[in-house]
Amino acid sequence: MEGLSYAWQALTTTPAVFAAMGGVVWGILGGALPGISPSITMALLLPFTYTMDPTTAIVMLASTYVGAEYGGSIPAILIRTPGTNAAAATAIDGYEMQKQGRGGEALGISLVSGVIGGLIGLFFLVVLTKPLAQVALLFTPPAYFALGILGLSVIASLSSGSLIKGLMAGVIGLMIATVGTDPISGVGRFTYGSPELLGGIPFILVMVGVFAVSELLVQAGMPDWVKGGEAQTRIKLPSFAMLKRLRKPQLIGSAIGLFEGCMPGAGGSIAAFMSYNEARRWSKHPEEFGKGSPEAIAAPETANNTVAGTALVPMLSFGIPGSNSTAILLGGLLIHGLQPGPLLFEKHPDVIYGLFGGLFVANTSLFFIGMLILTPAIWLVNRPKPYLMAAIYALIFSGIYSIDHSLFDLYLVLIAGAIGYVMRLFGFPFLPLVLGLVLGYLIEANYRRSLLLTGGDHIVFIQDPVALGLLITALVFVAGSAWRDIRSAGRKAAADKTDGSAPA
Amino acid sequence: MTRDAWIGVVFLAFAVIYWIAADGIRISPLDGPVTAAGLPKSLAYALGGLAVLLILRSLALKRMMAGTQARPAAAAAAEEAGPSDSHAHLRALGMLALGVGYLLVVPFLGYILSIVGLLLAASLYIGARFGVKTAAIAGLGGVFFYLLFVQFLHIPLPPGLWPDLLRSLQG
Secondary structure, three states: OHHHHHHHHHHHHOOHHHHHHHHHHHHHHHHHOOOOOHHHHHHHHHHHHOOOOHHHHHHHHHHHHHHHHHHOHHHHHHHOOOOOHHHHHHHHHHHHHHHOOOHHHHHHHHHHHHHHHHHHHHHHHHHHHHHHHHHHHHOOHHHHHHHHHHHHHHHHHHOOOOHHHHHHHHHHHHHHHOOEEOOOOOOEEOOOOOHHHOOOOOHHHHHHHHHHHHHHHHHHOOOOOOOOOOOOOOOOOOOHHHHHHOHHHHHHHHHHHHHHHHOOOOOHHHHHHHHHHHHHHHOOOHHHOOOOOOHHHHHHHHHHHHHHHHOHHHHHHHOOOOOHHHHHHHHHHHHOOOOOOHHHHHHOHHHHHHHHHHHHHHHHHHHHHHHHOHHHHHHHHOOOHHHHHHHHHHHHHHHHHHHHOOHHHHHHHHHHHHHHHHHHHOOOOOHHHHHHHHHHHHHHHHHHHHHHHHOOOOOHHHHOHHHHHHHHHHHHHHHHHHHHHHHHHHHHHHHHHHHOOOOO | OOHHHHHHHHHHHHHHHHHHHHHOOOOOOOOOOOOOOHHHHHHHHHHHHHHHHHHHHHHHHHHHHHOOOOOOHHHHHHHOOOHHHHHHHHHHHHHHHHHHHHHHHHHHHOHHHHHHHHHHHHHHHHOOOOOHHHHHHHHHHHHHHHHHHHHHOOOOOOOOOHHHHHHHHHO
16 A cells, blocks of 8 residues: 555656656657667667656656567568567568558557556566565675676576677676776776776766667668558557457466566567467467467567566566666666665655556556557658668767766767677677676675675675575576587587588 | 687787786775775686687587588688678778767867767768758757757757857957
């Protein structure tokens, strides 16, 4: 009841309601643009949240995530180009339905399934977050250090690409986090007399650079995406009979979204494809999949919007983001001096419950906004790419400058963008780097605090049962991933030897 | 050597340089058992170790693949960048250069003129046709951004040399 009271207060005394709706609009438009992922859409918004109150800022960012997960299905259905990775599964049958003249029906199923998935995800977010955060109350400095290491290890082992590159990206992120003034002794590290670096490298600059600027650099060398023409498509909401048919795939999508969302490194796209496969397995009409099956749209769209809610569980409970988008959200919290975890519930319940309330508004308003915004979204997708990319470039520079009014920051963003481009080129995942940067302070401060308690004896990390358990779990993840890599390479080499085909 | 092996070598060199830089961090009497250089040095060791593992992994994979039939051209192409990749990289570099160009001119020209220039240059660079339409879109875009950031959000974006110039003309 107290939570409801906080949520009501946040919604009625702050601009959180407008932030929720604005975030959904921004998210749908951003998600609809191919190449602009939910995390990039959120990263572009991040500088503007500096001047907002914490609740409004977090609600807007989270609502952007909600909107973007639906927005990605618009071009997926209309022009077979998913706006987000999570919409790739939707494109399979969605575009088939569009070709059959049923594009409006596909969009309606996507919208309704997205709303249902989002509300289910929100329910589990509310139910699971506080109990898990209470577990974190048992954490001592050694345990927090171990939690940071576990977070990095899990993300590095589950990210795309090789484990070694994931771990290297995490280490690079931690290295960037060491730039600035040492938190314990006040000594300058890697500042070389530059006053701008004394405060460290703000992670927002790295996030925007690595996600948004590097994408612009990639898009500069790519051809324009396929346009859908100016023909208008109107949303057609599913009938009651259709809704009845869609119950099973939506249930499958929400169950998989719940599980995948809580798992670090999993995310919407894995949940979407798993849901697609399971929905086909359990469908009474599996032969329709791939040819325009409504169930094939309902399952992945429910899944990816469920993930938009449940992915916040590990981030809010422990402060460990499990995806690029939740890493941006964590950045939004840290900008306002809010550290996720049990203390956030104790010290700032208004922010947490305000977020829950805001997400409720976002998911319910998605239904109406989704219908109204279709025409502008289609118009935007059909705009010439040069103008869109140029506008995003200008938005990045203007937004980042608004933080500290510093041109130095803009140079750092460009450098981060170049690093992001090189990382893409050589197969290094982004998330471990971002996580290393965001968790760097937590890891170092708790490591040194732990050793202060014991006079420098590292035995403290083994004597603390929670820390030991977390470190062993980290080791298991890394070892398991290494074993998987080795087996995969061995199997590939054996397969090539057997059939004499060229190695990829 | 494979591409990943070269990446490993580069990171190994970076780890050594980073360690040397970390060794130069001052020791403070306020430091505890672990000094300010403690974590950076540990990270340098970690990166160096991972770089060595990357090199070894890459060489081991190459050795495993070498046991198959004669390496066809497709495998070589997978490792090496073709002309289209070079073109994409140059395009990216150009885009980066546009950004740097914006940062170099904005202290002189001020925000609105510089942002119009950026919009125009970036649009043309990515493929828009040079003409009245593109110029108009860049101009309107600049006005929009000015109104949004300066007037609506009250963010003091760089004015350039214009205020000083106007003052000197008046004075």
